[in-house]
Amino acid sequence: MKRKLAQTIFAMAVVALASVAVIRVRATPSSGLVNIPLARGTNVSNGTIPLQGGTDVVMVQITVEPGGYSGWHSNPGGSLIVVKQGSLTVYRSVGSQCETTTYSAGQAFTERPGEVDQVVNNGTEDYILYVTFPRVPLGESPRTDVSPDPGTCPGV
Numbered sequence: 001m002k003r004k005l006a007q008t009i010f011a012m013a014v015v016a017l018a019s020v021a022v023i024r025v026r027a028t029p030s031s032g033l034v035n036i037p038l039a040r041g042t043n044v045s046n047g048t049i050p051l052q053g054g055t056d057v058v059m060v061q062i063t064v065e066p067g068g069y070s071g072w073h074s075n076p077g078g079s080l081i082v083v084k085q086g087s088l089t090v091y092r093s094v095g096s097q098c099e100t101t102t103y104s105a106g107q108a109f110t111e112r113p114g115e116v117d118q119v120v121n122n123g124t125e126d127y128i129l130y131v132t133f134p135r136v137p138l139g140e141s142p143r144t145d146v147s148p149d150p151g152t153c154p155g156v
Helices: 002-026
Strands: 031-042 056-069 079-085 087-094 097-104 108-111 117-120 127-136
Touching: 056 117, 079 097, 087 127
Parallel strands: none
Antiparallel strands: 031 056, 056 127, 079 108, 079 127, 087 097, 087 117
16 A cells, blocks of 8 residues: 555656646746846835735846847846846737837836746847846746747747
């Protein structure tokens, strides 16, 4: 009886690990991207900015080399982005359409929670972003990989 239970648990663990491997293979990975965590804290305030108490606020520096990209993804609580250096093009999947916007050093922009996009460095120098992710579920990633590619922006 114990042996059968152990075999069942082992089989379930193998299936679970195989599922994780398949998910990772199907995700749209980044290329040429370096993500440096700067700070993370749990929101405990009742301030006037509409943040959700009990969620994390995460700050990172993201650097992407020319030709690099983020991979298709979304952010559960959205994001606030400041472009420190270079330029980047954001490809957004909106329904069956592809929206494209280019930002450069000194500009800032936001991404809505759950918005699916791919960020590409079409420039000739690294771009550097400072990003704040509000409303991140406690201890979880501020990024959700989208798998497979939504197919709305051909060639991206």
